[in-house]
Amino acid sequence: xxxxxxxxxxxxxxxxxxxxxxxxxxxxxxxxxxxxxxxxxxxxxxxxxxxxxxxxxxxxxxxxxxxxxxxxxxxxxxxxxxxxxxxxxxxxxxxxxxxxxxxxxxxxxxxxxxxxxxxxxxxxxxxxxxxxxxxxxxxxxxxxxxxxxxxxxxxxx
Amino acid sequence: xxxxxxxxxxxxxxxxxxxxxxxxxxxxxxxxxxxxxxxxxxxxxxxxxxxxxxxxxxxxxxxxxxxxxxxxxxxxxxxxxxxxxxxxxxxxxxxxxxxxxxxxxxxxxxxxxxxxxxxxxxxxxxxxxxxxxxxxxxxxxxxxxxxxxxxxx
Numbered sequence: 001x002x003x004x005x006x007x008x009x010x011x012x013x014x015x016x017x018x019x020x021x022x023x024x025x026x027x028x029x030x031x032x033x034x035x036x037x038x039x040x041x042x043x044x045x046x047x048x049x050x051x052x053x054x055x056x057x058x059x060x061x062x063x064x065x066x067x068x069x070x071x072x073x074x075x076x077x078x079x080x081x082x083x084x085x086x087x088x089x090x091x092x093x094x095x096x097x098x099x100x101x102x103x104x105x106x107x108x109x110x111x112x113x114x115x116x117x118x119x120x121x122x123x124x125x126x127x128x129x130x131x132x133x134x135x136x137x138x139x140x141x142x143x144x145x146x147x148x149x150x151x152x153x154x155x156x157x
Numbered sequence: 158x159x160x161x162x163x164x165x166x167x168x169x170x171x172x173x174x175x176x177x178x179x180x181x182x183x184x185x186x187x188x189x190x191x192x193x194x195x196x197x198x199x200x201x202x203x204x205x206x207x208x209x210x211x212x213x214x215x216x217x218x219x220x221x222x223x224x225x226x227x228x229x230x231x232x233x234x235x236x237x238x239x240x241x242x243x244x245x246x247x248x249x250x251x252x253x254x255x256x257x258x259x260x261x262x263x264x265x266x267x268x269x270x271x272x273x274x275x276x277x278x279x280x281x282x283x284x285x286x287x288x289x290x291x292x293x294x295x296x297x298x299x300x301x302x303x304x305x306x307x308x309x310x
Contacts, residue, residue: 024269025276026287030249032190032308037250040288054259098290138211138257138291140264148252148288 005086008122009076016077017044023140029082034090034155038078040098040148042141043070052142056102059144061110064099068114071147075115076122079151091152092119092129098146101135108133115147160242163278164231171232172199172225178296184237189246191307193233195254197299198225207298210291211261214300219255223270226303230271231278234307247308248275248285254302257291264289271303 002010009016022028028039043051051067053059059067080086097112099105112133119127129149139146164171174183177194184193198206206222208214231242238244253268255261268289275283285305295302 022287023265024287025272025284026251027284028286030247030284030286032247032249032306033188037286037306039286040290096288098288103293136290137293138255138259138261138264140262140289142260142262146288146290148286 003085003087005089005122012121014073014122015046016080017046017074019077019081020044028078031082031153034153035093036079036082036151036153038075038149038151040146041071041074041078042143043067043145044074045070050141051144053144054100054102055111055144056105061107064111064144065114067145068097068111068147069118071145072115072118075147075149083153088154089123089126089151090154091126092123092149093152094150095129095131096148097131097133098136098139099133100139100142100144103137105135108135111145112147160245160278167277169228169278171235172229174229174233174236183233186237186309189308190249191234191237191309193230193237193305193307195302195304196226196229196233197295197297197302198222199229200225205297205299208300209256209258210263210267210300211258216263216266219267219300220270222301223253223267223303224274226301227271227274230303230305238309244310245279245282245307246310247282248279248305249308250306251285251287252304253287253289254292254295255289256295256298256300261291264291267301268303
């Protein structure tokens with residue numbers, strides 16, 4: 001029987017990617033008490049491709065928003081892999097959204113909204129979080145957006 | 158085995174951590190978490206290395222510098238925990254910042270220098286969540302800066 005959040009994802013037509021291996025001696029998620037720290041994730045699309053490009057140099061804000069939403073989906077998959085059950089996500093606490101952007105780019109918040117809006121759609125008011133949205137001069141594999149998050153977890157189990 | 162014994166086994170001598178470069182501290186405790194400030198690489202001659210990945214510095218050199226940053230971070234943990242590295246329960250989170258040219262893409266391979274060190278020294282407890290990203294500039298022109306969150310006993 002799927003949980004409440006799994007049902008919500010199905011309702012929104014969102015399919016989570018399968019579990020992936022990290023590209024080094026680190027983990028996608030690590031627990032510290034009731035907090036779960038999630039590693040920076042990539043935009044991994046259901047067709048197996050990963051987004052590439054720089055916002056303000058070929059990629060529009062709208063495309064950046066779509067990429068950030070896909071990173072959010074990857075983050076939710078990492079939460080599922082770490083917790084087993086997404087209903088154990090009590091709150092999304094903090095998001096650091098990093099945009100691969102040209103130096104003169106100024107609309108980072110409108111890109112990272114793609115992830116923030118998704119978290120609110122999926123988790124409701126508990127998905128609303130503190131956030132920083134900033135510009136990076138380069139990101140691994142040339143991805144346009146990397147996002148890390150801290151979530152509070154329901155104790156027990 | 159204690160962490161100090163493990164460091165000896167790995168032939169690692171921890172560097173000295175210099176004074177902070179402003180009105181901040183190297184480490185701050187919040188409950189059972191210890192937040193460590195961003196650190197740069199240390200050279201045995203006391204000079205800070207300079208350079209940019211993808212613009213003159215190789216990934217292999219970057220990896221070595223990231224490992225050196227990891228040593229400085231372990232030294233800062235030791236200072237913050239009254240000299241007792243066995244009080245490190247878990248490395249929770251690493252933010253690895255690489256001074257890189259805009260077309261550089263191998264940030265994870267650089268920051269692995271620090272991540273690999275933490276696993277060598279702390280075993281499975283040293284494995285952590287991580288982000289590895291590119292910065293357009295870093296203080297004093299250092300090639301790598303890394304900050305970390307640690308759970309303490």
